[in-house]
Amino acid sequence: MKPLLLSILIAVLLTTSTTWAGQYEDYNAAHTAYKKGDYKKAFKLYRLYESQGNTDYRNAIGMMYLMGKGVKQDYGQALLWFRKAAAQGDPDAQLNLGDMYNKGKGVAKDDTEALKWWRLAAVQKVAIAQFNLGVKYSKGYGVKQDYIEAVKWYRLSAMQGYAKAQYNLGLLYNKGEGVAQDYSAALSWYRQAATQGYAKAQYNLGLMHDNGQGVTDEVSEAVKWYRLAAAQGYADAQLNLGVMYNEGKGVAQDYAEAVKLYRLVAVQRVAIAQYDLGVMYDNGHGVTQDYTEAVKWYRLAAAQGYADAQLNLGDLYYDGKGVTQNYGEALRWYRLAAAQGDINARYSLGFMYEYGHGITQDYTEAAKWYRLAAAQGHADAQLNLGDLYSEGKGVAQEYAEAVKWYRLAAAQGDASAQNNLGTMYDNGRGVAQDYILAYMWFNLGGALGDSNAMENRNLVAKKMSAQQISKAQKMTSDCQQKNFIGCD
Numbered sequence: 094m095k096p097l098l099l100s101i102l103i104a105v106l107l108t109t110s111t112t113w114a115g116q117y118e119d120y121n122a123a124h125t126a127y128k129k130g131d132y133k134k135a136f137k138l139y140r141l142y143e144s145q146g147n148t149d150y151r152n153a154i155g156m157m158y159l160m161g162k163g164v165k166q167d168y169g170q171a172l173l174w175f176r177k178a179a180a181q182g183d184p185d186a187q188l189n190l191g192d193m194y195n196k197g198k199g200v201a202k203d204d205t206e207a208l209k210w211w212r213l214a215a216v217q218k219v220a221i222a223q224f225n226l227g228v229k230y231s232k233g234y235g236v237k238q239d240y241i242e243a244v245k246w247y248r249l250s251a252m253q254g255y256a257k258a259q260y261n262l263g264l265l266y267n268k269g270e271g272v273a274q275d276y277s278a279a280l281s282w283y284r285q286a287a288t289q290g291y292a293k294a295q296y297n298l299g300l301m302h303d304n305g306q307g308v309t310d311e312v313s314e315a316v317k318w319y320r321l322a323a324a325q326g327y328a329d330a331q332l333n334l335g336v337m338y339n340e341g342k343g344v345a346q347d348y349a350e351a352v353k354l355y356r357l358v359a360v361q362r363v364a365i366a367q368y369d370l371g372v373m374y375d376n377g378h379g380v381t382q383d384y385t386e387a388v389k390w391y392r393l394a395a396a397q398g399y400a401d402a403q404l405n406l407g408d409l410y411y412d413g414k415g416v417t418q419n420y421g422e423a424l425r426w427y428r429l430a431a432a433q434g435d436i437n438a439r440y441s442l443g444f445m446y447e448y449g450h451g452i453t454q455d456y457t458e459a460a461k462w463y464r465l466a467a468a469q470g471h472a473d474a475q476l477n478l479g480d481l482y483s484e485g486k487g488v489a490q491e492y493a494e495a496v497k498w499y500r501l502a503a504a505q506g507d508a509s510a511q512n513n514l515g516t517m518y519d520n521g522r523g524v525a526q527d528y529i530l531a532y533m534w535f536n537l538g539g540a541l542g543d544s545n546a547m548e549n550r551n552l553v554a555k556k557m558s559a560q561q562i563s564k565a566q567k568m569t570s571d572c573q574q575k576n577f578i579g580c581d
Contacts, residue, residue: 132163151178152186168199187214188222204235223250224258240271259286260294276307295322296330312343332358348379367394368402384415403430404438420451439466440474456487475502476510492523504577511538512546528557530581532565
């Protein structure tokens, strides 16, 4: 209410009857005192005029009690004066009385009463009251949630230029709540609010341009609107603008600028920004590489439960970068990230159990964590799980199961898995022995740089005819064209 005090005081008195010329002069005297910061004089004059029968000053008196200007703050008295003014149909007093009930100031919080008074003000075209009704219907506070009704009130307020209503109406069009989803309409309403400097609308407008919703790929427009919202301290916009600079998207890549923006958000305890800042220090992008600083920012994000930060913090403890190497701490952070489904943390836990790093070696636990990561598509986990099945470690030895996991990793271009799959075909383990397929998989792995695969290819070639080798070479080429999918 503070920013509206002056306008409400003016509106209350300028809209009264002009048949009594002295009334406007009286108001001018009170208003002049108020503008000069002489609140006691202004309050005294308002009370004087009201006591003389000029009831139009009642809302102004209520406002001064509400704000504690010229008089001791007293919500009870504010409520009394607002009620007097509202009863005589003053729309601003009705709005203010609704606010008192909505916030529980001077009276028990009561959504129903707030709605009642706001509705009276709204039908008198008070934009804020119309907006407030929209919020209540949108959230289902004091009324049954009704997006259609929310749209109605937001639209009435938005048509009067109220930025918050324009933004909320845009949001409903964006989501398709209460109206058919319409990105063009959402953009239009966001733009109207954004041009008034409303940061949330500027951010959402940038987001729609960033994601190409209702627009062609206008990344430069996204940068423009993010920048305007970021300049107002809007954290989401600062973060996204940082990402744009980090990736060189819509702007020249500038790691230093990304770091600056990430830091602005990170100090507001936003976990993803703390993580991003940690990554910049970890990689030396825009700052001197500093693992200690990376640890600091990862730890802050990790403490908020951000899985990527927990994973990276675990990596630094595992490698002893920025901290003393500590497998126990690495395990702790990996476990927290893995519990959230982080694929890399699950793989890392499997690796630590397999090799007994910081914990008793346990192939069964290794298989458990590898399986979870492998099911999510982690190629190294698929490879290692295949090894455990091939060797019967932590699981019953089962060549067919080993082949299954090798094949999945091989299809992702894992050279070691392709070599191992070739070995299975070479030896007829889990599959029918097939030198042509063995040669193909060895050849594929070798082409990706696996020296063992190259050696194995040459060995299996000694068991093959020239015709078989030629066929295997063609199959290799065909498999590469298919990106290793469905090659056998």
